Amino acid sequence: MLEAIRCPNGHVHQPPHPRCPDCGERPTDRVDLADRIGTIVTWTSATATPPGVREPNSLAIVEFDLGTSEVVTTENEGSEGGTVRTIGGLTTREIAIGDRVRPVYVEELRDPEAGIREPTSQDWSGYRFEPI
Amino acid sequence: MTVCIIGASMTEFGRRDAWIRGLLAEAGSDCLDSSEVAPEAVEHLLVSNMASGEFEGQTGIMNALAHDLGLHPAYAERVDQTSASGGAGVYSAWQSIASGASEMTLLVGGERMTHRSTAEATDVIASITHPVEYKHGLTLPSFAGLTARRYLHQYDAPRESLARVAVKNHANGTDNPHAQFRKEITIEEAMESPIVADPLRLYDFCPITDGSAALLFCSEEVAKSYTDEYVRIAGVSGATDTHVVHERDDPTTMGGVRESSKQAYERSGYDPDDVDIAELHDMFTILEFLQFEDLGFAEKGRAWKAIEDGRTERDGDLPVNTSGGLKSKGHPLGASGVAQVYELVQQLLGAAGPRQVGAEVGLACNVGGFGNCVTTTIVEGP
Numbered sequence: 001m002l003e004a005i006r007c008p009n010g011h012v013h014q015p016p017h018p019r020c021p022d023c024g025e026r027p028t029d030r031v032d033l034a035d036r037i038g039t040i041v042t043w044t045s046a047t048a049t050p051p052g053v054r055e056p057n058s059l060a061i062v063e064f065d066l067g068t069s070e071v072v073t074t075e076n077e078g079s080e081g082g083t084v085r086t087i088g089g090l091t092t093r094e095i096a097i098g099d100r101v102r103p104v105y106v107e108e109l110r111d112p113e114a115g116i117r118e119p120t121s122q123d124w125s126g127y128r129f130e131p132i
Numbered sequence: 133m134t135v136c137i138i139g140a141s142m143t144e145f146g147r148r149d150a151w152i153r154g155l156l157a158e159a160g161s162d163c164l165d166s167s168e169v170a171p172e173a174v175e176h177l178l179v180s181n182m183a184s185g186e187f188e189g190q191t192g193i194m195n196a197l198a199h200d201l202g203l204h205p206a207y208a209e210r211v212d213q214t215s216a217s218g219g220a221g222v223y224s225a226w227q228s229i230a231s232g233a234s235e236m237t238l239l240v241g242g243e244r245m246t247h248r249s250t251a252e253a254t255d256v257i258a259s260i261t262h263p264v265e266y267k268h269g270l271t272l273p274s275f276a277g278l279t280a281r282r283y284l285h286q287y288d289a290p291r292e293s294l295a296r297v298a299v300k301n302h303a304n305g306t307d308n309p310h311a312q313f314r315k316e317i318t319i320e321e322a323m324e325s326p327i328v329a330d331p332l333r334l335y336d337f338c339p340i341t342d343g344s345a346a347l348l349f350c351s352e353e354v355a356k357s358y359t360d361e362y363v364r365i366a367g368v369s370g371a372t373d374t375h376v377v378h379e380r381d382d383p384t385t386m387g388g389v390r391e392s393s394k395q396a397y398e399r400s401g402y403d404p405d406d407v408d409i410a411e412l413h414d415m416f417t418i419l420e421f422l423q424f425e426d427l428g429f430a431e432k433g434r435a436w437k438a439i440e441d442g443r444t445e446r447d448g449d450l451p452v453n454t455s456g457g458l459k460s461k462g463h464p465l466g467a468s469g470v471a472q473v474y475e476l477v478q479q480l481l482g483a484a485g486p487r488q489v490g491a492e493v494g495l496a497c498n499v500g501g502f503g504n505c506v507t508t509t510i511v512e513g514p
Contacts, residue, residue: 015263044330
């Protein structure tokens with residue numbers, strides 16, 4: 001699941017926060033972005049990456065339009081619109097702003113043992129994006 | 133109460149033999165000497181530093197420095213606002229004097245970084261990120277690459293305009309005896325340097341640096357009992373933006389710059405047109421554009437044109453980073469915001485040597501994280 005939150009005022013955010021960053025309300029709904037199609041807002045390809053990270057590391061900010069974005073499965077039907085952005089790796093450097101992409105699940109995005117962050121303090125799985 | 137700065141110092145920036153305690157003591161001791169204030173007069177000591185524990189395994193550095201400078205029993209506190217720790221220290225020092233809690237406050241910022249590899253130092257700094265960013269290997273340089281690409285796309289700006297920032301700041305740095313790099317570069321060299329975070333290249337980034345800087349604060353009444361050579365803090369403020377960078381509505385706008393400067397302008401009574409000189413946080417060239425716009429010096433999407441027109445050169449109408457900026461001076465994290473104000477003090481007191489420009493009002497903008505926390509300081513001359 002690529003989890004986002006929606007608050008009673010309709011603000012959608014990814015990643016989840018205990019309170020809505022826009023209005024301070026407690027979120028009431030979860031939205032799964034994993035089966036949706038998004039659009040590249042911007043991207044980069046970084047060299048000189050930190051320990052345990054692939055090199056080069058291509059990354060993008062991806063926007064999902066919840067009102068119109070294609071839903072691959074039926075589970076997400078009934079969403080109430082709005083847009084939400086996320087960030088993640090790319091499966092390729094052949095990409096441009098405006099390209100449409102889909103999330104691809106990766107079990108371990110970087111080596112949890114190699115960096116400064118305590119390995120058991122966080123999740124290391126997630127989604128990269130591939131062009132469609 | 134008007135808060136003044138009566139002493140200022142900075143160490144040589146670059147690759148240094150001294151470790152964090154030695155660097156802080158060097159700047160702190162020089163600052164006391166510069167104002168002829170005795171150690172026992174200092175009531176509060178603030179130490180701006182991001183990560184001495186992570187870089188060096190030395191924590192509690194405010195107590196170490198209080199002891200090393202003979203300041204105890206002065207109250208001592210470490211100020212951490214990541215890359216903006218120095219500016220945060222200026223804000224805290226202002227509060228300590230303005231509230232009446234302290235009659236004399238010494239602020240020392242510093243960082244020791246060069247003993248780490250680039251990959252390790254990048255990881256220490258990237259540890260500020262949210263887990264969803266960290267797991268993808270996001271780093272501060274990669275945020276800069278993402279933002280630069282969006283900026284060039286959104287405003288149809290030429291890639292060369294970013295190189296001009298590096299060329300200008302390197303040229304300014306050649307006249308700064310404290311700078312890490314004192315070497316001019318050309319647009320061609322900048323445009324052909326290795327890619328670090330596409331579309332940004334090596335010369336779009338500041339180096340990894342050791343160094344320290346210090347400032348001494350008191351009321352104007354106390355200042356006058358020591359010297360005629362002091363500057364006044366006209367307004368200072370700080371603000372935060374989202375921790376998670378991609379959650380911002382517009383990736384090319386820094387909300388923390390807008391909010392902190394709005395309040396600093398209000399407190400000072402000045403507006404952007406009144407500012408004669410600015411020290412901006414050019415950790416990456418693209419940041420000089422974003423701050424220039426969000427501080428109100430140019431319309432959104434037009435900073436690149438101001439740089440191309442020469443407005444920010446030393447002989448322009450608003451010189452930016454006469455010190456050489458973080459780009460050529462270097463960026464010892466906790467020291468940088470303090471060193472920005474050090475440069476403004478030199479300029480406002482007419483002590484900047486070959487870098488001297490005519491200025492009565494100066495502004496410093498110190499950016500933490502990728503705009504996660506920002507301070508703006510406006511100072512005026514005697």
